[in-house]
Amino acid sequence: xxDLATGMRPGERYRIENTERAHPFPGFFLDGKxxxxxxLLTAVGWLEGTRFIYDALDPxxxxxxxxxxxxxxxxxxLTLVDGTRLEVSRLKQWPPEDxxxxxxxxxxxSGDADAGLAPETDAGQAGGRQRTPAVSRLWVAGALVLVxxxxxxxxxxxxx
Numbered sequence: 638x639x640d641l642a643t644g645m646r647p648g649e650r651y652r653i654e655n656t657e658r659a660h661p662f663p664g665f666f667l668d669g670k671x672x673x674x675x676x677l678l679t680a681v682g683w684l685e686g687t688r689f690i691y692d693a694l695d696p697x698x699x700x701x702x703x704x705x706x707x708x709x710x711x712x713x714x715l716t717l718v719d720g721t722r723l724e725v726s727r728l729k730q731w732p733p734e735d736x737x738x739x740x741x742x743x744x745x746x747s748g749d750a751d752a753g754l755a756p757e758t759d760a761g762q763a764g765g766r767q768r769t770p771a772v773s774r775l776w777v778a779g780a781l782v783l784v785x786x787x788x789x790x791x792x793x794x795x796x797x
Contacts, residue, residue: 639669640686643725644713650728651713659721660701662691665728687711 639645645666653662664673664681671682671691682691691707694700701707708717713725 639684642687642712643684643710645669645684645710645725645727651725652728653715654724654726656721656723659717659723660707662723666725682707684710689715 639647645651647668649667651666652664655661655663662671664671666672666684667677669684670680671684671689672679673681681693682689684690687709689707689710690705691702692700692705693702702718706718708715710716710725713727715723715725717723
């Protein structure tokens with residue numbers, strides 16, 4: 638459950654606006670958890686009420702923030718423990734335009750953790766075709782297995 642005081646709503650992605658003088662936050666919030674990548678496998682941060690816990694380590698293995706508490710989020714503003722204030726903004730599309738595209742990512746703004754598994758219409762594709770990235774990945778994996786098996790068989794035949 639997301640604390641309403643944060644200004645965030647369930648099912649929507651939010652990112653922390655980075656500035657030059659503050660610790661960089663390259664990920665996004667979704668449903669009270671903070672992720673670095675679109676695959677939603679492991680949260681590296683989370684909200685405890687309005688408190689933002691960020692589980693990042695510096696090069697020496699120590700937490701970046703004391704006790705992992707980065708600061709508090711209220712009304713879409715993150716106030717870091719050092720007093721720096723950073724704006725938290727809702728992402729209107731996913732992935733954001735200024736982000737590097739990730740192969741196979743299609744969870745565009747749906748806010749659903751399983752969005753990459755559900756078919757969706759991609760307006761950017763001709764004719765609004767349906768695409769299912771999970772199935773596409775299975776095709777690629779299957780093709781790689783077949784190519785690998787062909788190479789192994791060719792090597793075995795060459796030894797006889």
